[in-house]
Amino acid sequence: MSESRQTSATMATNARTFGERARAWAEEYGLTLVVLVAFVSHFVNLFNYPLYLGDEGIYLEQAWAVLREGQLAPYSYFYDHAPAGWLLIAAWEFILPGHFDAFGMAMNSGRVFMVILDVLSTVLLYRVALRFTNSHYAAIATALVFNLSPLGIYYQRMVLLDNIMVFWMLLCLDLLLLPNRRLTSVLAAGFVFGVAILTKENALFFAPVVGYMLYHQVRDTYRARFSLVGFSVCTMMLVSLYPLYAILKGELLPSPTGAHVSMLSTLAWQMGRHGGSILDPSSQFWAFFWAKWWQKDPLIIVVGFVATLVNLLIGLGDRSRNRNFLVVSALSLFFILYLARGSVIIDFYVVPLLPLFALNVGLLLWWFAQRQPRGGAAMASLALVALLGGFVGLSHDEYFVNQTQLQFDQLEFIRQNIPPDAQVLIDDDLWVDLHEPSGNDPVYPYANSHWKIASDPAIQDRLLHNKWQNLDYLVMSNQLDYIFQLNNEQLAMDAYSHSRVMARFVEGDVSVEVRQVVKSSSSS
Amino acid sequence: MMIVSAALIFSLLVTIQAAYTVYLMIYTWDQPDAHDAAAAPESFEPPRISFTVLLPARHEEEVIQQTMDRVVNANYPAELIETLVVCEASDTGTIAKAQDKIAELNRGRNLNLRVVAFTDRPINKPHGLNFGFAQSKSDVVTIFDAEDEIHPEIFNVVNTVMIREKVRVVQCGVQLMDYDSSWYSTLNVLEYYFWFKSRLHFHANHGMIPLGGNTVFFRREVMTALGGWDEANLTEDADIGIRLSAIGEKVRVVYDDRYVTKEETPPSLAQFVKQRTRWSQGFIQTLFKADWRNLPNFEQKFLAVYTLAFPIFQAVLALYVPVALWMMLSIPSAIVVAMVLMLPLYLLLAHYVISVVGLYEFASAHGLHPPLTMSLKMAAVYLPYQWVLAYAALRAMLRQVRGVTNWEKTKHVGAHRVDRTI
Numbered sequence: 001m002s003e004s005r006q007t008s009a010t011m012a013t014n015a016r017t018f019g020e021r022a023r024a025w026a027e028e029y030g031l032t033l034v035v036l037v038a039f040v041s042h043f044v045n046l047f048n049y050p051l052y053l054g055d056e057g058i059y060l061e062q063a064w065a066v067l068r069e070g071q072l073a074p075y076s077y078f079y080d081h082a083p084a085g086w087l088l089i090a091a092w093e094f095i096l097p098g099h100f101d102a103f104g105m106a107m108n109s110g111r112v113f114m115v116i117l118d119v120l121s122t123v124l125l126y127r128v129a130l131r132f133t134n135s136h137y138a139a140i141a142t143a144l145v146f147n148l149s150p151l152g153i154y155y156q157r158m159v160l161l162d163n164i165m166v167f168w169m170l171l172c173l174d175l176l177l178l179p180n181r182r183l184t185s186v187l188a189a190g191f192v193f194g195v196a197i198l199t200k201e202n203a204l205f206f207a208p209v210v211g212y213m214l215y216h217q218v219r220d221t222y223r224a225r226f227s228l229v230g231f232s233v234c235t236m237m238l239v240s241l242y243p244l245y246a247i248l249k250g251e252l253l254p255s256p257t258g259a260h261v262s263m264l265s266t267l268a269w270q271m272g273r274h275g276g277s278i279l280d281p282s283s284q285f286w287a288f289f290w291a292k293w294w295q296k297d298p299l300i301i302v303v304g305f306v307a308t309l310v311n312l313l314i315g316l317g318d319r320s321r322n323r324n325f326l327v328v329s330a331l332s333l334f335f336i337l338y339l340a341r342g343s344v345i346i347d348f349y350v351v352p353l354l355p356l357f358a359l360n361v362g363l364l365l366w367w368f369a370q371r372q373p374r375g376g377a378a379m380a381s382l383a384l385v386a387l388l389g390g391f392v393g394l395s396h397d398e399y400f401v402n403q404t405q406l407q408f409d410q411l412e413f414i415r416q417n418i419p420p421d422a423q424v425l426i427d428d429d430l431w432v433d434l435h436e437p438s439g440n441d442p443v444y445p446y447a448n449s450h451w452k453i454a455s456d457p458a459i460q461d462r463l464l465h466n467k468w469q470n471l472d473y474l475v476m477s478n479q480l481d482y483i484f485q486l487n488n489e490q491l492a493m494d495a496y497s498h499s500r501v502m503a504r505f506v507e508g509d510v511s512v513e514v515r516q517v518v519k520s521s522s523s524s
Numbered sequence: 525m526m527i528v529s530a531a532l533i534f535s536l537l538v539t540i541q542a543a544y545t546v547y548l549m550i551y552t553w554d555q556p557d558a559h560d561a562a563a564a565p566e567s568f569e570p571p572r573i574s575f576t577v578l579l580p581a582r583h584e585e586e587v588i589q590q591t592m593d594r595v596v597n598a599n600y601p602a603e604l605i606e607t608l609v610v611c612e613a614s615d616t617g618t619i620a621k622a623q624d625k626i627a628e629l630n631r632g633r634n635l636n637l638r639v640v641a642f643t644d645r646p647i648n649k650p651h652g653l654n655f656g657f658a659q660s661k662s663d664v665v666t667i668f669d670a671e672d673e674i675h676p677e678i679f680n681v682v683n684t685v686m687i688r689e690k691v692r693v694v695q696c697g698v699q700l701m702d703y704d705s706s707w708y709s710t711l712n713v714l715e716y717y718f719w720f721k722s723r724l725h726f727h728a729n730h731g732m733i734p735l736g737g738n739t740v741f742f743r744r745e746v747m748t749a750l751g752g753w754d755e756a757n758l759t760e761d762a763d764i765g766i767r768l769s770a771i772g773e774k775v776r777v778v779y780d781d782r783y784v785t786k787e788e789t790p791p792s793l794a795q796f797v798k799q800r801t802r803w804s805q806g807f808i809q810t811l812f813k814a815d816w817r818n819l820p821n822f823e824q825k826f827l828a829v830y831t832l833a834f835p836i837f838q839a840v841l842a843l844y845v846p847v848a849l850w851m852m853l854s855i856p857s858a859i860v861v862a863m864v865l866m867l868p869l870y871l872l873l874a875h876y877v878i879s880v881v882g883l884y885e886f887a888s889a890h891g892l893h894p895p896l897t898m899s900l901k902m903a904a905v906y907l908p909y910q911w912v913l914a915y916a917a918l919r920a921m922l923r924q925v926r927g928v929t930n931w932e933k934t935k936h937v938g939a940h941r942v943d944r945t946i
Binding site for chain 1: 878881884
């Protein structure tokens with residue numbers, strides 16, 4: 001009798017010391033662990049998968065133009081995006097020894113930068129989760145979900161403005177959550193929020209939630225007025241540099257004769273684009289949802305969305321006590337609203353949602369562990385392990401498939417078979433590789449993006465005189481002919497239908513080609 | 525090319541300078557410790573320290589009596605307060621008014637309150653202060669200007685701070701109140717607000733502080749050791765602050781909205797320019813007198829030079845605005861260059877926004893309700909106000925170069941008091 005009581009007492013002591021030791025371990029090594037996971041999960045197979053995307057190429061070629069030509073884009077810049085993102089990429093390429101050639105194909109140099117940003121974002125996300133919950137467990141859970149979801153790994157490796165914007169947004173949240181009560185932290189957060197907007201304009205959708213969060217932080221303090229006004233003014237000042245640039249270039253207002261690009265016309269054009277809202281099952285949103293997101297990783301979508309909704313209920317249930325839940329849930333919901341509202345979206349627009357889903361999952365697990373003093377922590381840990389196991393189970397291509405070999409072979413083929421003075425239609429994925437001088441490889445000054453061949457007067461009219469016969473070669477990325485049709489790129493379609501395959505490289509369902517345009521007369 | 529590079533460098537320097545100034549304005553909101561430390565104590569020690577109040581007055585017939593009332597009616601034992609109205613002997617009007625008031629106040633009481641009149645030169649405030657100080661007897665000497673509206677608890681505040689914190693010099697807040705009395709009054713009020721509420725704390729924490737001209741309290745041994753006020757200086761208050769800092773004397777700044785000494789803005793633009801000219805010239809005098817060289821470390825010396833030379837910066841800055849706009853529009857240059865040339869204008873905008881927020885901070889602290897249109901009015905008068913300051917600064921430089929160092933006294937009519945009774 002007394003012996004068994006003694007044993008259970010010893011066990012209780014052991015259990016407590018186990019809990020304490022685990023907590024001390026999390027405090028000591030949690031951040032190191034998640035940084036290692038972030039690095040490994042993103043760096044392994046980084047240069048092989050996924051396929052270099054045309055959009056990645058656009059941002060990289062614009063960074064190239066900043067460094068090599070002192071301009072915001074190699075073609076006339078028409079205010080499609082604010083430039084802070086590729087200015088940062090340009091700065092990275094500038095300090096990188098070997099610049100664009102540092103890691104083989106040009107895109108790799110950008111992807112290494114993305115991994116660095118992902119690691120930094122992970123540190124920030126960890127800190128943000130820690131400040132919201134005061135628990136290293138919650139922070140570790142958040143950071144692991146962020147870094148192991150295959151959907152996240154897929155997009156976070158790509159050279160995307162969205163990844164850069166996520167970094168600035170997390171930095172903004174981190175600065176706002178610093179416990180030092182200083183006004184300069186708030187002002188810095190305002191500037192950083194401005195940088196986030198200048199990196200990718202959809203950061204604006206976070207403004208109401210960030211404002212709400214700041215308001216409740218400072219409302220009863222002596223620095224309330226200066227904090228709220230200061231944050232807004234710092235953001236606006238930074239963002240105003242963008243229209244200021246347009247004004248100084250004389251490109252703010254539309255040109256009556258259409259002689260130049262205009263920031264406001266581009267803005268109006270973008271506002272007017274429709275991709276179909278979430279209510280329409282045939283909209284872009286659902287197309288990407290099923291074909292890309294759900295197919296890659298249904299787990300993060302379901303768990304992240306459910307956690308967002310549950311956190312909303314927890315937050316609304318007791319607003320003053322659970323305000324953090326409300327904030328984290330609202331960040332998620334506002335961005336979902338952005339995706340679902342019915343404008344044009346591209347599949348990678350989902351990127352900023354991923355850290356927020358992770359944050360919601362982390363907070364919810366923590367809430368559950370707190371709520372059930374007996375076994376809650378164990379069950380939350382079990383749920384986390386199951387989720388992470390699911391992620392790893394869904395991941396395969398991310399770590400084992402080599403897709404970019406196709407693009408490498410395609411590039412080698414071009415270098416050996418196409419003369420440097422040829423008029424070449426390309427996708428943006430190989431743009432920098434074909435323009436950046438590198439060793440003895442030829443440079444292709446007349447290799448132009450199909451987007452510009454279809455729409456930039458300087459290329460379409462003045463260089464090619466609107467004749468498909470003036471094109472010599474077509475470098476086709478995966479499904480580029482489908483893009484031609486989708487955007488009604490007449491010149492490209494004509495050239496395509498008069499071309500023959502010189503080389504085709506295939507891996508699974510992905511194929512790329514090099515084609516030669518066959519001209520009817522041999523007068524050239 | 526040369527012009528562009530010079531403009532770029534100049535623009536960047538101006539931007540850094542302006543950012544520094546803007547930071548000093550918000551210092552106290554940025555530093556929670558500084559903010560908490562600036563407050564007056566919530567409970568008072570029993571009165572123990574005796575005070576001599578110096579009331580230097582020259583042609584202050586209109587306001588001197590009310591000020592004497594205020595001092596005498598302060599909530600502090602009368603036997604611990606000695607009041608000296610310091611006049612120049614030929615200013616018979618003020619002397620007569622003061623004597624009348626003494627007779628009236630002494631009815632039924634025996635107050636330690638008298639007029640002391642000097643006959644020697646120069647006729648200025650520092651000389652009057654030295655004269656008054658020589659005849660004072662109390663532990664602590666303080667100065668109030670004839671137009672000041674002092675808070676009844678001010679002596680309890682200082683008594684408590686000096687006893688608890690063992691400091692020997694205390695500067696309490698002075699605040700202009702009539703923010704809606706003229707086109708320049710709003711911005712003038714806000715200058716005081718930011719100076720006392722924020723910037724002086726930065727100075728105090730860095731051991732280099734130009735003191736204010738009144739509501740400043742010195743232990744008598746400190747003043748004796750310093751050898752009194754500099755009678756050749758137009759801003760004897762800033763000068764004595766530098767000298768105090770040079771000997772490493774800690775200065776405690778109390779800015780608590782509840783206990784500020786209330787003042788009025790100058791009644792006319794001409795008076796305002798004269799006052800500002802005097803301050804600017806006094807700062808320049810103090811700069812060239814170079815007592816700041818005795819400050820212990822580089823940071824303090826830098827801060828001193830920066831503060832004292834500020835009128836010069838101010839002149840340059842205000843003149844820069846039209847030049848910047850002209851350069852942006854007329855010098856063909858890269859977009860990036862044009863954007864850098866714009867930076868100082870951004871700082872100007874930041875300065876304006878901080879002023880507007882400051883107005884509402886000030887107003888809520890004093891239970892005032894400025895209309896929302898006030899910020900528009902401020903925007904309209906913002907640059908003209910800067911130009912007036914620049915004009916005064918230029919005028920001061922010119923006077924200094926020509927060796928004109930007489931005291932252009934500011935006139936007081938008691939606008940803040942009229943305001944209160946309405």
